[in-house]
Amino acid sequence: MKFAKRAGFGFLVSMFCLTVLSASVSAEIYLKFGTYTADKPTETVKKYRPFLMFLANRMSAELGEPVDIQMVIAKEYETSIDQLAKGEVDFARFGPASYIHATNQNPDVQIIAMESKNGQKTFKGIIAVHNDSNIQELSELAGLTFAFGDELSTIGRYLSQAQLLEAGITSDDLLSYDFLGRHDSVGLAVGAGKFTAGALKESTFKKLVSEGVPIRALVKFDNVTKPWLAAATLEPRIFAAMQKVMLASENEEIVRRVAKNGFLLGADADYQEIRRAMKRSADF
Numbered sequence: 001m002k003f004a005k006r007a008g009f010g011f012l013v014s015m016f017c018l019t020v021l022s023a024s025v026s027a028e029i030y031l032k033f034g035t036y037t038a039d040k041p042t043e044t045v046k047k048y049r050p051f052l053m054f055l056a057n058r059m060s061a062e063l064g065e066p067v068d069i070q071m072v073i074a075k076e077y078e079t080s081i082d083q084l085a086k087g088e089v090d091f092a093r094f095g096p097a098s099y100i101h102a103t104n105q106n107p108d109v110q111i112i113a114m115e116s117k118n119g120q121k122t123f124k125g126i127i128a129v130h131n132d133s134n135i136q137e138l139s140e141l142a143g144l145t146f147a148f149g150d151e152l153s154t155i156g157r158y159l160s161q162a163q164l165l166e167a168g169i170t171s172d173d174l175l176s177y178d179f180l181g182r183h184d185s186v187g188l189a190v191g192a193g194k195f196t197a198g199a200l201k202e203s204t205f206k207k208l209v210s211e212g213v214p215i216r217a218l219v220k221f222d223n224v225t226k227p228w229l230a231a232a233t234l235e236p237r238i239f240a241a242m243q244k245v246m247l248a249s250e251n252e253e254i255v256r257r258v259a260k261n262g263f264l265l266g267a268d269a270d271y272q273e274i275r276r277a278m279k280r281s282a283d284f
Contacts, residue, residue, distance in 0.1 A: 028065040032072050034072045035073060035092055036075070036076060045071065050254045063237070080094070090231050091228065092229050093227075093228050096227065099111075111268070112246060124220045124221065126199070127198070127218050128199075128216060129218045130193060141197055142168075142169055146195060146196065147178060147185075147195035150179060150181050170283065178195075191213035191214050191215045
């Protein structure tokens with residue numbers, strides 16, 4: 001039996017919030033930052049909390065008013081995308097495919113900045129297999145099993161499916177496949193022998209390997225760096241202050257925890273290749 005869609009995927013799932021800064025009990029500017037759990041929720045909080053505190057402090061200085069930022073973490077990509085498109089959060093950090101889904105819902109969503117990877121706008125995704133696997137080519141995955149990430153993930157679904165299609169493999173050619181949600185879940189499942197191969201981002205792959213998970217890279221492919229996005233309802237002066245702070249912060253140690261080499265100006269055109277891959281994956 002092929003992939004069975006997870007129960008309740010289109011259903012609004014639970015989320016939790018964390019107040020990361022209270023600049024003042026009478027804060028003038030109150031913002032919500034949205035994201036989803038591509039990795040463990042605790043890792044997500046650990047990653048973003050220091051940067052959001054930094055951002056709020058710098059924006060307070062820039063605007064001359066105290067800024068308060070709250071983190072809203074959704075369990076599902078779809079929930080977080082809806083929140084941004086509807087203005088339920090003020091800004092967010094998404095993967096490229098999630099950005100495209102958000103703009104499909106609300107074309108007025110704006111790019112604040114893109115993350116920089118050594119001054120570039122690309123980084124790697126990986127299709128991994130177990131260390132003991134004899135597989136050397138993607139085409140050899142025919143008749144075997146595959147683990148994808150989230151159904152709306154750029155690397156975890158769209159780009160990896162495009163890679164499989166390039167190798168002549170469609171869903172009908174696989175014995176079975178499933179969507180596991182988080183990148184680390186994919187790597188752990190492949191390492192445990194539950195799937196022959198799986199797609200995950202390079203940073204998670206490296207982290208798992210360093211922890212002893214027995215996986216190796218079969219294929220590496222390019223992805224566009226993540227955009228930080230503003231809801232259509234975010235005031236222009238707040239957008240401008242946030243963008244100014246982010247673009248000027250490349251040498252800050254706290255910034256490197258979320259964007260290793262800081263931020264670059266971004267535009268919708270930067271994500272055209274992702275749009276093409278998403279359309280291509282329809283043939284999978």
